[in-house]
Amino acid sequence: DVKVTQSSRYLVKRTGEKVFLECVQDMDHENMFWYRQDPGLGLRLIYFSYDVKMKEKGDIPEGYSVSREKKERFSLILESASTNQTSMYLCASSRDRNTEAFFGQGTRLTVV
Amino acid sequence: AQKITQTQPGMFVQEKEAVTLDCTYDTSDQSYGLFWYKQPSSGEMIFLIYQGSYDEQNATEGRYSLNFQKARKSANLVISASQLGDSAMYFCAMREGVEYSSASKIIFGSGTRLSIRP
Numbered sequence: 001d002v003k004v005t006q007s008s009r010y011l012v013k014r015t016g017e018k019v020f021l022e023c024v025q026d027m028d029h030e031n032m033f034w035y036r037q038d039p040g041l042g043l044r045l046i047y048f049s050y051d052v053k054m055k056e057k058g059d060i061p062e063g064y065s066v067s068r069e070k071k072e073r074f075s076l077i078l079e080s081a082s083t084n085q086t087s088m089y090l091c092a093s094s095r096d097r098n099t100e101a102f103f104g105q106g107t108r109l110t111v112v
Numbered sequence: 113a114q115k116i117t118q119t120q121p122g123m124f125v126q127e128k129e130a131v132t133l134d135c136t137y138d139t140s141d142q143s144y145g146l147f148w149y150k151q152p153s154s155g156e157m158i159f160l161i162y163q164g165s166y167d168e169q170n171a172t173e174g175r176y177s178l179n180f181q182k183a184r185k186s187a188n189l190v191i192s193a194s195q196l197g198d199s200a201m202y203f204c205a206m207r208e209g210v211e212y213s214s215a216s217k218i219i220f221g222s223g224t225r226l227s228i229r230p
Binding site: 045097102 | 116118121123143145147155156157159162163205207209210213214215216217218219220221222223
């Protein structure tokens with residue numbers, strides 16, 4: 001069974017903290033994605049990666065960075081968390097451009 | 113400019129009726145893919161159906177079909193004989209290439225919340 005695992009289901013962090021959200025997939029997929037989901041806005045693409053150490057900015061990269069040192073792991077980093085980064089974060093992976101993306105269970109991050 | 117537009121924030125449908133969820137998209141790519149996902153209240157994202165831009169036939173998966181009208185840039189999801197378990201958020205998504213790169217990205221619309229009445 002295909003699996004995308006996000007390290008935490010719920011996180012509470014303080015303003016200004018550096019936050020790491022981890023995502024691991026076991027399908028040997030080339031492509032990995034980070035989204036945030038907010039009511040009424042759908043899923044917005046933060047960053048994506050199409051190979052180890054390769055990354056591209058999505059639509060809302062400000063305040064975030066990513067790391068992909070190994071194929072199976074894609075980390076989202078909030079350099080200095082702010083309250084407007086309180087959201088649901090979803091990680092996904094896909095094999096190629098003609099196949100669907102598989103999603104993790106999501107991390108609900110609250111920044112106080 | 114919004115690339116994926118879902119104009120129906122919410123819909124109510126009677127059980128057993130068919131329902132159409134609207135999706136329009138904007139891309140200059142010749143090669144792209146269109147997806148629909150379902151997100152129930154549990155939060156998981158469930159893949160429903162895929163249509164490639166070069167596919168001549170509309171995609172179908174069980175009770176789901178995708179009404180693909182390329183010239184109009186629309187990719188509506190049709191659910192036949194709706195069931196109570198179809199109540200969920202539905203997202204339309206598009207995969208397109210990235211300029212000057214071998215990468216491709218998937219972008220989503222804002223979603224439609226479908227509620228099925230018994």
